[in-house]
Amino acid sequence: MNSGPAHDQVDTHLQQPILAEMLERAGHRIRGRRADCIRCEGHSRLTVSFNNEVAYCHRCQWTANVRTLARSIGVNTPSPSAADMAKRKLDAEFKEWENTCYMLLMRRLWFLERRAVLAKQVLHLYPDCEPAWAVLADLCHSEAHLSAAFELLAYEKVPTYLAEPMTRARLRAAFDDVVTRSSRAA
Numbered sequence: 001m002n003s004g005p006a007h008d009q010v011d012t013h014l015q016q017p018i019l020a021e022m023l024e025r026a027g028h029r030i031r032g033r034r035a036d037c038i039r040c041e042g043h044s045r046l047t048v049s050f051n052n053e054v055a056y057c058h059r060c061q062w063t064a065n066v067r068t069l070a071r072s073i074g075v076n077t078p079s080p081s082a083a084d085m086a087k088r089k090l091d092a093e094f095k096e097w098e099n100t101c102y103m104l105l106m107r108r109l110w111f112l113e114r115r116a117v118l119a120k121q122v123l124h125l126y127p128d129c130e131p132a133w134a135v136l137a138d139l140c141h142s143e144a145h146l147s148a149a150f151e152l153l154a155y156e157k158v159p160t161y162l163a164e165p166m167t168r169a170r171l172r173a174a175f176d177d178v179v180t181r182s183s184r185a186a
Contacts, residue, residue, distance in 0.1 A: 019050055022069040037062065094175050102153050109146050112139045 020030055028035040034046040037057040047059040056063045070077045080088075119135035126132070155168055 019052060019055060019066050019069070022066055022073070022075070023048070023050060023055060025075070026069060026073050090176070090179070093179075094172055097175060098153060098171075101149070105146055105149050105153070108142070112142055112146075115139070 023035050024030055027038045028048060031046060033050060035048040035050065035055070036045055037047045037059060039062050040047060040057065040060045048055055048057045048062075050056070054063060054065050055069070064072070067077055115135045116139040119132040122129050122132040123136075152171065155171070
């Protein structure tokens, strides 16, 4: 399709050639987010799926990213800059923080719900048991806070307690602010 130099179609964020362009240059016929595999024998229509980072053939299990594909067809790709690598590292830290928060919230909710189930069993036998009632109250009071935290992590469109919707960008900005503050303090 495009026979110009590899830098004609470049992802401006990472200054890397686009994977679809590299697949096309390697001889793959592209249709949307799928391509025909040039390595498969016989009928191999649309067996390669790809995104911005990786391509994979579901028939022969061939895989490549932009750098390996560019290297195989003899195209030079720029090395990622220190700023790009730092951004990738911070992105990975943010994703890890997000997952950790989610897992902690899930564990806390599971713990409270499990205690509530046991408290209900106790209350069935002993309706005046104050500690069992306290466990149920703890679950009721904690559910609102846990739900709010889950909504923040899920980027709910219109939570009622926020003046404006939470977005990944806003949560990421808050995360970056905390990281910046902690690096200054260290």
